[in-house]
Amino acid sequence: xxxxxxxxxxxxxxxxxxxxxxxxxxxxxxxxxxxxxxxxxxxxxxxxxxxxxxxxxxxxxxxxxxxxxxxxxxxxxxxxxxxxxxxxxxxxxxxxxxxxxxxxxxxxxxxxxxxxxxxxxxxxxxxxxxxxxxxxxxxxxxxxxx
Amino acid sequence: xxxxxxxxxxxxxxxxxxxxxxxxxxxxxxxxxxxxxxxxxxxxxxxxxxxxxxxxxxxxxxxxxxxxxxxxxxxxxxxxxxxxxxxxxxxxxxxxxxxxxxxxxxxxxxxxxxxxxxxxxxxxxxxxxxxxxxxxxxxxxxxxxxxxxxxxxxxxxxxxxxxxxxxxxxxxxxxxxxxxxxxxxxxxxxxxxxxxxxxxxxxxxxxxxxxxxxxxxxxxxxxxxxxxxxxxxxxxxxxxxxxxxxxxxxxxxxxxxxxxxxxxxxxxxxxxxxxxxxxxxxxxxxxxxxxxxxxxxxxxxxxxxxxxxxxxxxxxxxxxxxxxxxxxxxxxxxxxxxxxxxxxxxxxxxxxxxxxxxxxxxxxxxxxxxxxxxxxxxxxxxxxxxx
Numbered sequence: 001x002x003x004x005x006x007x008x009x010x011x012x013x014x015x016x017x018x019x020x021x022x023x024x025x026x027x028x029x030x031x032x033x034x035x036x037x038x039x040x041x042x043x044x045x046x047x048x049x050x051x052x053x054x055x056x057x058x059x060x061x062x063x064x065x066x067x068x069x070x071x072x073x074x075x076x077x078x079x080x081x082x083x084x085x086x087x088x089x090x091x092x093x094x095x096x097x098x099x100x101x102x103x104x105x106x107x108x109x110x111x112x113x114x115x116x117x118x119x120x121x122x123x124x125x126x127x128x129x130x131x132x133x134x135x136x137x138x139x140x141x142x143x144x145x146x
Numbered sequence: 147x148x149x150x151x152x153x154x155x156x157x158x159x160x161x162x163x164x165x166x167x168x169x170x171x172x173x174x175x176x177x178x179x180x181x182x183x184x185x186x187x188x189x190x191x192x193x194x195x196x197x198x199x200x201x202x203x204x205x206x207x208x209x210x211x212x213x214x215x216x217x218x219x220x221x222x223x224x225x226x227x228x229x230x231x232x233x234x235x236x237x238x239x240x241x242x243x244x245x246x247x248x249x250x251x252x253x254x255x256x257x258x259x260x261x262x263x264x265x266x267x268x269x270x271x272x273x274x275x276x277x278x279x280x281x282x283x284x285x286x287x288x289x290x291x292x293x294x295x296x297x298x299x300x301x302x303x304x305x306x307x308x309x310x311x312x313x314x315x316x317x318x319x320x321x322x323x324x325x326x327x328x329x330x331x332x333x334x335x336x337x338x339x340x341x342x343x344x345x346x347x348x349x350x351x352x353x354x355x356x357x358x359x360x361x362x363x364x365x366x367x368x369x370x371x372x373x374x375x376x377x378x379x380x381x382x383x384x385x386x387x388x389x390x391x392x393x394x395x396x397x398x399x400x401x402x403x404x405x406x407x408x409x410x411x412x413x414x415x416x417x418x419x420x421x422x423x424x425x426x427x428x429x430x431x432x433x434x435x436x437x438x439x440x441x442x443x444x445x446x447x448x449x450x451x452x453x454x455x456x457x458x459x460x461x462x463x464x465x466x467x468x469x470x471x472x473x474x475x476x477x478x479x480x481x482x483x484x485x486x487x488x489x490x491x492x493x494x495x496x497x498x499x500x501x502x503x504x505x506x507x508x509x510x511x512x513x514x515x516x517x518x519x520x521x522x523x524x525x526x527x528x529x530x531x532x533x
Contacts, residue, residue: 011276012277012278041398042397048391067294067394068291068293068294070286070289070290070292070343070345071344072283072286073341073343074342076281077281078276078280088281090286092396094394098394099394100395100396101396101398102282102287102396102398102399109344114293114294135278135281
């Protein structure tokens with residue numbers, strides 16, 4: 001991180017937070033059912049488990065556990081970043097609250113291992129004027145990979 | 147049990163196909179006319195005899211269903227268009243079978259078609275620069291099935307390559323297949339083909355393509371009259387299910403599954419048919435990627451949990467093996483244009499049960515499963531039985 005952080009905006013609104021402080025990890029914007037307690041990502045109105053409409057917004061993560069992964073050998077769509085031109089990691093990540101999400105992963109094929117701890121981060125994929133357009137991805141927790 | 151309580155027994159009266167492949171000079175109407183007229187001829191029927199049509203397409207524009215049907219004539223029949231992703235053709239058959247079983251119609255035509263070549267020419271057609279889900283390709287989704295399986299069961303990329311090589315081989319025996327290799331495909335070639343999403347290579351994945359397929363369904367009594375010397379192919383099970391919620395459900399991305407859908411749908415089908423996995427002689431599945439076929443061996447109950455790898459090594463699912471899978475090449479070699487794919491499975495299974503499958507013929511084939519997954523997702527399954 002350089003001293004003067006550029007302003008950031010999410011690729012799509014309503015899915016993850018973009019904290020003012022670049023050192024602070026993002027959270028996923030989901031839903032909790034106030035009747036049965038089940039959590040969901042992305043947001044929804046009706047509980048998929050008990051069908052209750054008594055639901056509320058809930059912040060999820062930023063921790064996660066890698067359930068499965070792959071490395072895609074195609075450029076990441078919509079990205080102008082050199083790192084993404086030859087491919088990118090993708091994972092199914094279990095959030096501590098329950099939901100499983102599919103998201104890009106930071107790193108190479110050999111960096112990933114089923115069951116490893118991860119943390120969410122924002123990845124700038126291109127520029128839009130004076131702002132960086134960011135997506136949410138998960139990265140191995142520093143020192144957490146075996 | 148039967149498909150409908152107090153319903154009529156339903157048969158596949160005829161089948162027809164336009165070979166799957168890359169056909170930039172053929173329109174959806176051209177391919178559909180070939181497949182549809184072939185199916186009518188196979189049934190021994192004229193389009194005048196058709197009471198209703200169920201038309202499946204994924205990529206064709208609005209109105210294409212009813213417009214393509216004009217190729218056969220304008221008789222005023224009801225025409226309905228359906229889309230259920232990869233399971234579109236199978237979903238059309240499900241509706242047609244229900245309508246004949248209920249007595250609403252006697253003869254229903256089920257037509258599936260699609261052209262993917264145009265979509266590839268304009269590769270941005272289906273992606274949105276602002277769509278979060280575009281990072282998750284179908285290949286990546288299924289690759290993660292493979293990674294998880296490798297973690298849990300010690301599966302090797304070689305197992306996936308063996309499935310793909312088998313399906314390429316079967317495609318070589320099918321004149322309607324998109325991929326028809328003229329010599330055996332070695333496992334090493336599958337493994338060394340271009341990596342799409344680790345551990346899945348291009349040769350373990352289905353191609354894009356164009357094509358059409360058609361099935362004519364009607365009551366069993368009519369099948370007996372139309373072709374007295376020919377074995378009757380009965381539809382003894384027909385089921386379609388969407389997902390049930392379980393913890394860990396994936397709500398975003400090109401999701402197919404979870405595996406429980408195949409377990410649940412096949413349980414309904416086995417009960418309708420009064421059959422179990424041990425009675426099944428051949429199976430067509432949604433093998434868009436080789437890992438899927440591996441999982442379906444177990445999810446359909448054809449082998450026990452955790453046994454798939456040993457069965458693959460033994461050759462259980464090859465032609466001449468215990469229960470051949472993807473006898474026509476499957477999605478990997480026969481092809482997967484979209485709308486017609488599920489009906490190509492019906493074409494193959496019908497020929498197999500009649501003993502007309504040539505070099506692909508499964509000896510003494512009596513019961514065949516046709517299983518499709520449609521992204522989103524749905525599972526559609528039929529069991530055909532030689533009557």
